[in-house]
Amino acid sequence: MKQSSTMQSSAMPSATPGVAVVGAGIVGLCTALQAQRAGYQVTLIDRDKPGRGASFGNAGYLATELIDPLATTDTLQRAPRMLLDPQGPLSLPIRYLHKSFPWLLRFLAAARPAQVERSCDGLRQLNREAIAAWKRCLQDIDATDHLVPSGYLLVWESPERRPEAEEHSRYLKGWGIENILVDAKQVAELEPALSTAVSHGLFFPNACQMRDPYLLCQQLFAVFEARGGRFVQQTIDHLKADAQQVTLTGPRETLKCDTAIICAGAWSRTLLNMTGLDVPLEAERGYHLTVQGNTAALNRPVGSAERHFVLSPLESGLRAVGFTEIGGLLAKPFSRRFKALLKHSQALVPALNTPSLQKSEWMGHRPTLPDSLPVISQHPAHANLLFAFGNQHLGVTQAAITAEVVVSLMTGEEPAVDTHLFRVDRF
Secondary structure, eight states: OBOOOEEEBSSOEEEOOSEEEEOOSHHHHHHHHHHHHTTBOEEEEESSOTTOSGGGGOOOEEOTTOOSOSOSHHHHHHHHHHHHOTTSSEEOOGGGHHHHHHHHHHHHHHTSHHHHHHHHHHHHHHHHHHHHHHHHHHHHTTOGGGEEOOOEEEEESOGGGHHHHHHHHHHHHHTTOOOEEEEHHHHHHHOTTSOTTOOEEEEETTOEEESOHHHHHHHHHHHHHHTTOEEEEOOOOEEEEOSSOEEEEOSSBEEEESEEEEOOGGGHHHHHHTTTOOOOOEEEEEEEEEEOSSTTOOSSOEEETTTTEEEEEETTEEEEEEEEEEOTTTSOOOHHHHHHHHHHHHHHOGGGOOTTOOEEEEEEEEEEOTTSOOEEEEOSSOTTEEEEEOOGGGHHHHHHHHHHHHHHHHHTOOOSSOGGGGOTTOO
16 A cells, blocks of 8 residues: 555644545545555545535436536527526526626636537546446445446427427437437336426436435445545645645644545635635536435436426435526525426426425535536646546536546546546636
């Protein structure tokens, strides 16, 4: 096992891990395990318990067909209508607009054709490797049962939008993403619980989902600890890097390690600022409802192209996930978002229209950059300080491949993707 210098804590000096991973969401957990596989001692640090951030509320669906960034001319054309719809998928809270405005300007710039192509390239590269990376990770920890070859169904309710589905089908096939255009009868055969108002859809036979994202995080963390990993629950108040070590100071301990990897999701920007860097990272607030029991069981994740949300059957229940709300880290959830999610869910799955419905509500913060690409990079001045954050809606999808790529940067091995697209100083 690779060794390193010493670690100082508020209690006593002790042997330091070779690597400190800051952030115990699904990207951080995968990264910590990948560093262990590479032979390093690892300490994992998070302000919360493992898997309680954005990973907790994910739909669990590996959305490898999402190869286009959010910032496109099509999105900009549709944005006014979505913003004016009180139940629409996009929201810019007025009280936060003065803070989100610089990010929105960069989002507009990211819709330029040349940048859209770069973003597509990066998303295609990561998503192409995503499922294979997950299979390697789960095989290693003897947890292959978490990955379910479920397929995915994307549906439309408006018959007049069939040409849109046909065009999207051709586009994805052009990139090697298998899909089948299905009519209303075929949709009903695939998912009998769906409303008869569904007109058509695209079925993705090779798509996969996780049984439950939080259960997966718990499994990843259990293996991490069993392999000698250490977890410290604290914030990081100060971060300092030099050629010899990285020092991470929190209220409980000060850790000195050879290498640190920042996987802190929507909280990563504050840590970057401590090292003289800045990126236009925003907290994109996402909402979910989870319906307990098998009130309206689906066979696989189902997305609505018109309502812009996903229903996913998990071990914890039927989960509805949606909304893009650029609202920062501090504001409380808006109750109307949960009501809108419930209304959309009941429209798509009529069996959910029951007053006795048992459900839980959740809101979390997706780490979002204007070009829809994550940061997977070394610090330009400190090779022993690395970053892996900003996977936006694709945190669960891309977690395992992101971990492989960032650890390959640390070890000097050839990564599976072109990391230039994900540099921290690209903005």
